[in-house]
Amino acid sequence: MDANDRAWKCGKCDLTLTGKKASFSYLGHTFSHEVLRCPKCGKVFIPKELAEGKMAEVELQLEDK
Numbered sequence: 001m002d003a004n005d006r007a008w009k010c011g012k013c014d015l016t017l018t019g020k021k022a023s024f025s026y027l028g029h030t031f032s033h034e035v036l037r038c039p040k041c042g043k044v045f046i047p048k049e050l051a052e053g054k055m056a057e058v059e060l061q062l063e064d065k
């Protein structure tokens, strides 16, 4: 497996994902982190360190403004 591809693509749309600032709220704290998002279908790819961390307890809100 090649897990070090720099240009991540959406498996469905075959489009390069774009960086997108997202807000997380975790245990009453809000912080921002950039996630990768497909420009077409809007699927969000969570960075591995977040996905393996506390994501189950974190609310993700994309800043669409």
Ligand SMILES: [Zn+2]
Binding pocket: 010, 011, 012, 013, 014, 015, 038, 039, 040, 041, 042, 043
């Ligand atoms: Zn997509």
